Every structure is written in structure tokens, then in C-alpha cells.
Amino acid sequence: MSDCLFCKIAAGEIPSTKVYEDEICYAFKDIAPQAPVHFLVVPKEHIRSVSEITGANSSIVGHIFEVIAKLAEEQGLGSYRVVSNVGEQAGQSVFHLHFHVLSGRDMTWPPG
Ligand code: AMP
Numbered sequence: 001m002s003d004c005l006f007c008k009i010a011a012g013e014i015p016s017t018k019v020y021e022d023e024i025c026y027a028f029k030d031i032a033p034q035a036p037v038h039f040l041v042v043p044k045e046h047i048r049s050v051s052e053i054t055g056a057n058s059s060i061v062g063h064i065f066e067v068i069a070k071l072a073e074e075q076g077l078g079s080y081r082v083v084s085n086v087g088e089q090a091g092q093s094v095f096h097l098h099f100h101v102l103s104g105r106d107m108t109w110p111p112g
Pocket of ligand 1: 005016028029030031032033084085091092093094095
């Protein structure tokens, strides 16, 4: 989508600190990290949020979770949290599907 921040980051049109890339997804460091490790994994295809995942695109999400598991293992993340906010009330500020991967500090549950 032409005016989407994460489409532009995934396409390399806006700079980011790349963590991983393949033909399906792009991972990069969050600009305002909430933990010692905080990166985002986004599909290259524009999907607005988890609420737009269907049978037609769910294989992308499966792939993203494989990538998250691989990156976590490579980075030695023994314990980590994967979060995807859906809608403004839940804290979504960028309306392109993304999974936060957070690690490196104690985390509370339930979230605030
Ligand atoms: P959310 O609030 O769940 O939609 O998450 C959006 C995330 O994107 C936030 O954690 C922001 O800090 C992060 N973010 C916004 N702009 C950028 C950017 N240009 N590069 C990296 N991360 C960003």
C-alpha cells in the first residue's frame, strides 16, 4: 500500500535496522524499544492486522512464526514474548500486520 509506513520499510524505501529478510517477510528493530531485545516481523504483503488473516493469507503468518522461532534460537532468546496489537484500544498504531518480539527483561502478566 503506497502510504503505509511498514510497506515502505519492508521495501527498503524508509531506513530501518534489518534483523532478517526473505521473500515473504521483513524483520527490523523497533525504533522505540520496550525491552533490551525488541524487533518487529512484518509480511511484505499489506495485511492490516490479525483481523484480516484468512485462509488465503494464513500461510504467511505460519511462515512468520517459523522465522520468529529461528531468530529467537539464533539470538539465544531463552524466554520471549510475541505480541500483535489489533485496533487502537489494544495499542495498534501502525495498521500493517506486525509481530513484536520482546526479550531480555522480566515481564508482567496480565499486560497493562
Ligand atoms: P503498534 O503500536 O503495536 O502498532 O506497534 C508499532 C511499533 O512500530 C511501535 O512499537 C513503534 O515504536 C514502531 N515503529 C514506528 N515507526 C517505526 C520505524 N520507523 N522504525 C521502526 N519501528 C517503528
